Amino acid sequence: MPARVRRFAPRDTDAVVALWETCFPDDPARNEPRGVIQRKLARDPDLFWVATDGDAVVGALLGGYDGYRGWLYHLAVDPGRRREGIARMLVERAVAELEILGCVKVNLQVRRSNEAVLAVYDAVGFEEFDAFNLGRVIGE
Numbered sequence: 001m002p003a004r005v006r007r008f009a010p011r012d013t014d015a016v017v018a019l020w021e022t023c024f025p026d027d028p029a030r031n032e033p034r035g036v037i038q039r040k041l042a043r044d045p046d047l048f049w050v051a052t053d054g055d056a057v058v059g060a061l062l063g064g065y066d067g068y069r070g071w072l073y074h075l076a077v078d079p080g081r082r083r084e085g086i087a088r089m090l091v092e093r094a095v096a097e098l099e100i101l102g103c104v105k106v107n108l109q110v111r112r113s114n115e116a117v118l119a120v121y122d123a124v125g126f127e128e129f130d131a132f133n134l135g136r137v138i139g140e
Contacts, residue, residue: 003086005059012050013037040062047094059075061074061094063094069103070098070107071106071108108121
């Protein structure tokens with residue numbers, strides 16, 4: 001059965017936590033999956049999608065929109081299900097829904113150490129912009 005994309009539901013929490021722990025084993029403590037999910041659901045739960053195959057969650061993606069730019073975060077696909085188009089389905093769903101909200105540009109960040117994912121985003125139409133990425137961690 002091919003995977004399908006739908007909005008995250010609370011029943012997906014354990015599966016998404018397990019997926020992110022598998023796909024992002026070196027994430028900093030501030031990206032602890034249950035905390036990320038809790039904050040996302042409190043802020044804008046409609047911009048959180050999962051890819052499912054039957055009852056199994058095989059992918060997940062967070063989106064954000066500030067009224068000017070859209071953002072994609074934490075794209076993850078079960079390692080055993082990669083190269084099936086699941087990442088593409090998740091990204092295309094997110095971009096389509098962001099466009100409906102009036103978004104005209106979608107950004108994302110990729111760690112330099114994650115070169116493999118660059119090809120995934122290239123395949124779905126993202127390109128590198130000449131810009132610096134600045135950030136500030138709060139509360140650590």
